[in-house]
Each structure stands twice: as C-alpha cells, then as structure tokens.
Amino acid sequence: MSAQKAYEELIKRAREVSLLVSCEEVLGWDERTYMPRGGAAHRADQLGLLSGLAHEKFVDPRVGELLGKLEQSDLVKDAESAEAVNVREIRYQYNKRTKLPKELVEEITRVTTLAQGEWVVARKNSDFKHFLPWLEKVMALQKDKADAYGYEGEPYNALLDDYEPGATVDEIAEVFTNLRKELVVLLGKIKDAPKKPDASIVTRDYGVDLQRIFGESVAASFGYSFTDGRLDITTHPFCIGIGPGDTRITTRYNPKRINDALFGTMHEAGHGLYEMGINKKEHFGTPMGASVSLGIHESQSRMWENQVGRSRAFWVYFLPQAQRIFKESLSDVKLDDFYGAINDVKPSHIRVEADEATYNLHILLRFELERPLLTGDLKPADVPGEWNSRFKNYFGIDVDKDANGCLQDVHWSAGYVGYFPTYTLGNLYAAQFFAKAQKDLPDMTAQFEGGQFAGLRNWLLENIHQHGQRYRANKLVERVTGKPLSYKPLIDYMTAKFGEIYGF
Amino acid sequence: MSAQKAYEELIKRAREVSLLVSCEEVLGWDERTYMPRGGAAHRADQLGLLSGLAHEKFVDPRVGELLGKLEQSDLVKDAESAEAVNVREIRYQYNKRTKLPKELVEEITRVTTLAQGEWVVARKNSDFKHFLPWLEKVMALQKDKADAYGYEGEPYNALLDDYEPGATVDEIAEVFTNLRKELVVLLGKIKDAPKKPDASIVTRDYGVDLQRIFGESVAASFGYSFTDGRLDITTHPFCIGIGPGDTRITTRYNPKRINDALFGTMHEAGHGLYEMGINKKEHFGTPMGASVSLGIHESQSRMWENQVGRSRAFWVYFLPQAQRIFKESLSDVKLDDFYGAINDVKPSHIRVEADEATYNLHILLRFELERPLLTGDLKPADVPGEWNSRFKNYFGIDVDKDANGCLQDVHWSAGYVGYFPTYTLGNLYAAQFFAKAQKDLPDMTAQFEGGQFAGLRNWLLENIHQHGQRYRANKLVERVTGKPLSYKPLIDYMTAKFGEIYGF
16 A cells, blocks of 8 residues: 555545534534524434544544554655644544543543533532532543643643643743733732723623624624624534534623623634634645644634734724714714723633733633642642632732632533643734734734724734644744744733723 | 344444434534535535445444344234334335445436436526436436335335335325316316405515514414424425424515415424424334334324314414414404415416415326336426326416426436325325314314314324334324225315315
C-alpha cells in the first residue's frame, strides 16, 4: 500500500468519524432548541449510540497502523502541509483516546451525570456539604484520567491539554499571575475614578423582537452568513459548526436589559465566523478543517464581542441604527453615555454576569484552585474557605454564600477540569491578535465607524481561520503577532479603554 | 445460546438500527424545517452515512442466524406474542433487504436523483418528451427491483409490498374497480344536484397567526400532545415519529384560504396520534413498536381530517370557536353554510388539491397505469394518451396539459411505484374503521358536538395503535371490523354526507 493510499484511507476514516460527530451536533442543537420535552430520554439513547460508534471507529487499530505507516513516509516531510498536519493531529487524538480505559470513561460519565444533578440541588440550597462528596469523587476521577493520559510536570497539564492541545501550566501560569496583579491594580483605579458611567441606560425596555432584528443585523454586518447559518433562542447560548454551510448560534433575550442578547449574539457570531472561515469545503472532517483549541475559539468570540462590539468606533455607526430601532429607550442617549453604560465595571459574584474588566479574575481564581485540587495540596473540603478569601482579596467584596461563590459554575460537577483557563486564554489571544490587526490595518477604527468589518474579518480569515489546526495555539500566536503569549496587550487595551471612560 | 438470549440479541440489534434511522429522521426533519440552505450538501453526506450504517447493521448475517434459531424455538409459538411478531416482521424485512443487490440500490438512487431534477424541468415546461427517457429508466429499474424481490402473479405485487406489506393486487384491484364505478356515479349525482354550497367562505382572509392558534387548539383537542410533539411550517407537510416522546408534524399556511393548513394540520395530527399511540416506551425499535403500513397510517390521518374534521358534528362545537378567532371572516357564517363550503366537490386536475369525493379517482387512475407499465403492456410513451382519456372518462373534464396530468406528481421520478394505492387504501380503511367505531360508540356524534374526541381516540388506541405490527393490514381490518376490506363503507359514508349537503 502506497503512502498516498494509506493517507486516503486515513482521511476517509477521519471524515466518517467527523460526520457521525456532526450528526450528534445536529441532535444536540435540536435538543437545546426545538425538541419536545418528552423526547429527552430517547435523545440520550440516540446520542449515546452515535458517540459510541464514532469512538469505536476512531480507536480502530487500523487507524494506528495507517498513522504508523504515514509517519515514516515522505508525505509528512513538510511539517506545514495539510498531510503532515492531519497525520500529526490525528495521531495526537488517537493516542489520547486509546489511552483512556473504557471503564474509566464510563465511570466518569456515570459520576458526572449524578454529580450535575446533586450540584443543582447544592447550588439551589447554597449547601456546599451536599456537593462535597461529589466534588471529591469527580476530582479523584480527573486525577485518574490525568494518570491514564500521562503527563510531565503536574497532573493539570494532562487535563488542560484536552481543551487547549499542547498548552502547559508552566507556559500560562506566569502570564496569568501577572495578569491577575495588573487587573487588581486596574480595578483599584476604576474604583477610585472621578467619572462613573450611568449604567441604567442598558436596563430600559428593549422589546425582544427589536433585539432580534438589531442583533441579526449586527451579526450580518460582521459577516455572519444567514444562508450558511441561523440564530435561535436557548437558555444557555452556544455556537455549533455542524459542517460546511451549516453553522448555528443561539442567544437569549431579556426584555429589560439590552446587554445579554446583544453582546451574547456578537460573542456567538464571533465563534460562528471562525467556524464559517475554516476551509471545510476542502478539509471538513480532518484537523485542517477544524478549530485550533477552545482558547483560540474564545479569542474570536471575545474579539467581536469586546474589541469590536464594545468599542466606541462600533457605536459611532450603530448607535443611530439602534436609536431608530429602540426609539423609545435610546432616542435621548448620547454616544459617550451609551459607550460608558455598556462598559460599566462593577465587581460582582457571578462569573457569567461579569464585565470585561473583572471577568478574568473569576477565571484566574478557579485556575488557582484547580491546580492544587489535582495535586492534593488543596482538599475539596477547603474549597469554600480558599475561594472566599481569594475573592475578597481580588474583588474587594465578600462572598455572601457558596451559591454565589464556589457552587456557581457547572464545570466541576460535569468533570470539566482544565477548561476554565481557556476563557482567559481567549481574552489574552483576542487582545494580542487585535493589537496586531490594528497595526496591519491602520484605518480599522475608521472602518468600524463606517460600519465596515470586512477588513478585520478578512485579516482573521487569512491569519487564523483558513489554517485550521496547521499551527497549535501558542505557535499561531507567535506566528501571527511575532511574540509569545503575553498579558500586556490585554492590560494595555483595558487600561486605555477604561482610562478613557473612567477618566484616569 | 438459549432462545431467550438470541431474542435479546436480535432486539438489541433491531433497536440499534432503529435508533440510527431515528437519527436520520431528526436530520430529515431539520433539513425540511430549519437547516440553513448552505448545509444541503453536508446534510446529504450525513444522511448517506447514517443510512449506510443502518443498512449494514440490518443485513448483518448474524441477524439471519438469530432469526433462524428463533424460528425453531418455542418463543414464537404464540403467533400473536410480541416475540413472534417481532421475529416474523424482522425476518420479512431481512429477506427483502438482503435480496436487493447493492448495485441495484445504488443505481436506483442515482437515476431517481437525476430523474427528479429532470421531472421538475419537464413539469415546469409541461414537456412530457423531456421526462420520457427518465420514466423509461425508472420503470425498468423498478421492474428489476420487483424481479430481485421475486413475486407471485404480477411484478406490481413486489413493489406494493414495500409500502403495504402483504397486500396483493388481486386483493385490492376488485375493491378499487368497484370503488371507481361507484365514485363516478356519486360524482354524477353531485353534478346534477339541486343544492350547491358557496365555497367562497373558505377563501376569505385568514391570518396566519390565527390559523396557527386555531390549528394547534384543534390538534390538541384531538389528543395530539405538545409535550411529546411539535407543529412547524414546511413547504410539503409531513409527520415524523422520531421515537418515544418525540413526534413532529408540519403544515403550511395560506392567508387567503383556510382549508390548506386547517385540514392539513388535522391530517398530520392524525398521523401524529398514531405515532403517539404506539407503545414505543416498551417496543421502540421493533416491529411491535412501529406502524403497520402506509395505508393504515393514512387511514388515521384521513379519519381525523375527513370523518372527524369535515363532519357537521365537529363544527357544531368548533365553528363558534373559529368565529371568535377569525372574527372578521366568519362572524356572519351559518353552520350549514360553513359545513357545505368545506365539503365542496369540484373535479379538478391536481390530486393534492382534490376534494374528498374526487380524490380517490386520482389514485385509481394512477394505479391502473402503474400495473401495465410494469408488465410492459403500457409503454411509457403512451402514458399521456392513456391518462387523458381515462381522466375525461372519470372526471368529465379534459386535461389541458401534461403538467396538469401525468407530470403532476413526484412519485414516479422518485421511484415510488406501488405507493399511490396506499392513499386510497387509507381512505377505505378509515371509512371501515370509523363505521365500526360509530357502532361501538353510539354517542360519538354527540361527543364531537361537545368537543370531546377522547372516545374515538381511545377506540383507535385500543383497536389499532397499541398493537404495532401485531396484525398485517388486511388482518387488522378484519379483526377490528369483522369484515374484509370493502369499498362499501366509504361509498356509504360519502353518499350520506354529500346527499345531505347536495340534497340528493
């Protein structure tokens, strides 16, 4: 068998697995949008079968044979060729997935399904003791998972890798620590600032139908295609790239607050633009036709949400449009007041409601607890105490109850340990990419003021989207920006922005 | 291996196949409702993979082995037990599917995909010559398919069996011929009748939102569950039973005509009630958890649409409700005028627009052409002539162009030969079942007048739905009504109804 034939067979197999996964995605989308409530149990059966079939096909020893043959061939000589990238990343996933014993995967599924139910109860009653035995079980299983994968350094590396392939704690911890210090300084400045925006503007009446119209028009102006995509309503907004020509985003509307759906839609549209920008026509089903990592994905959503959607330049163009649509609530509003209102900073307990400036502190705190939880240096029983003292330290406010503290997020109960850092990585990447885009496109701000976003979109396409998984995240950042990951672009961006708004 | 173990393995395999098919159903529903247009090619890839996997699993020789073992065991001694029914019907499907050579299936798929495209062009231009070579190819392949299945009597039996398992031309042809003769007589009486309803009532303004509200309330009153089901909009309405707790129907709205969505929704809700009534909690994925045939399915939809929804008793209760909802268009309308308007009979060219009295003539005509097309006694080139002369004969009007004649339906281009008769079988079954239900429930008319439909629904559940495929269609009819299939109940029902409306 020639290397070319082996490669074709490998790709055919990879595509079949991806096609099955993309069927799961349609079913998952349906489950969260339109499925009748009565269909829940049957849907679980359907998804269980599909994911089992996809897994079976992916870990087939034949895949290992083909990889072995290809890795010795000339086909992968050029490390940046599609062939080399696909072989490299399929190998990477193959090794990981074949390392996890079936029993461990099943036990994790079983325990996290129960733990999520118990977490709901514990959060509702703000009763950490109720959740403690489950947190202990989950963390023990996550440690087993890390052991099964194997790791250098600390076990956290193995888990982080599931979400941010190739990233290591050593690489990111220093950046995160510096970021945290700078953020605490920034928040101090904001707290003591002479100017304060009037945030009440965003909590007026914003009719849901009007929000939908405005949100869709903004997403379309970013380049989100409604021929190749949709926008629907869900409780927990998400984006899903099902395949070539089919990307879907969702949002939720609050008729008394414009922020949720507006910035939520921009955020998901950012994810959607990434999915639409990947060359799936050619590469669907292979690493070259897939996104790099959760962190890079998040960089796209956060950039469109924050660097674009929360910029003054964006609202130069879009505030008049918003005023035409939300006549009664916005006609008296001045640009700078609106710009201030949507950028109001206020330390608060709940991560998902946090503003741009405090958001990363929520993440860093969780990251700082997850690491010692895995090594055993922090006991699950000590999480609330550790959480609350760090929270007071970073945010300057007390945690009134665990429901507003360590019980607020679903991730741990679901077994997503190592996931949180990707949120902050996304913000860091976004700022670093955006700073470079501004250099490359000197009139980008003027373009935004004219409602033109194709410049930025094409820059992202060319520098990031079209490459699929050709470069791992850290390499991509260096290649695009010329520098390794740093906390500085994010801090510089925030300092300039909040300095202008708060007058320091 | 014990028979019990063999049975469990067989059922496990059958359920997996059905689960895969039900995933296809979700993807198919999505394709026709919400899928972005750009996703069409990818959707075809997804569906191709799933149906290939399902087929592969179903024709696995291991299924044949298990069936062979079970057929010799005591487990199937009681022919009406779930075990015996499941073994019998899985064997039936297994034999059929393993008889079709893969190349023939692929060639049929290839040719019908092209033929459907050419049919669209031919119908648009009313150009039969354009479609003729494709009709010849399709019919030749259908003959090959019949040969591959094998058959007694004429080849049509083999094709009909795909849609109405166990039915034969001999059984139905005589009933159909008698029905046709009686229908022509009935139409003559209607034509010469002294009274004529004013059908213009149905073509007033009926706001789409109001139609949706009214249609959903009618479906719910029939017993269609909106916890276990949905109603959406599509170009070509359909019903799909995805699995336990998940049945979906669709309709389309015409703001200038109340009939389309109203009776369409009742029709699909009738299909939906059947799917919801089957005991899928226990039997999903096996023949005991599936519908009997297309004809029996159609009997359920037509009964709720016609015997219930087009009855005077139904409108005694629902006209006042409709008048509250469609205030401007219906407030001046009297019950008998509305009842007449929705039952207006008028021979017309297009099957899908036909009224209750002429509808079956459209079907019978097609059936009378399909049979000789397969034996070769009718050449495809002679279809228009044969169609038009029969049409004139049965309907009393000329066919002005082939687009309004033999080119109107998609079925032949799609390779659905043997499908049409199930429409008329459905109407015959519906009338025969309904006549028996009226005997069993003497106050059913009074119940309808009070907006109560649970009596009929429970009768259908008990006599038909709960049995899944326990009885083949002809046996079910005999068992439920005490008589073999007959054209009389349908003619009696229509004669009484149209006699009242038209005064003959």
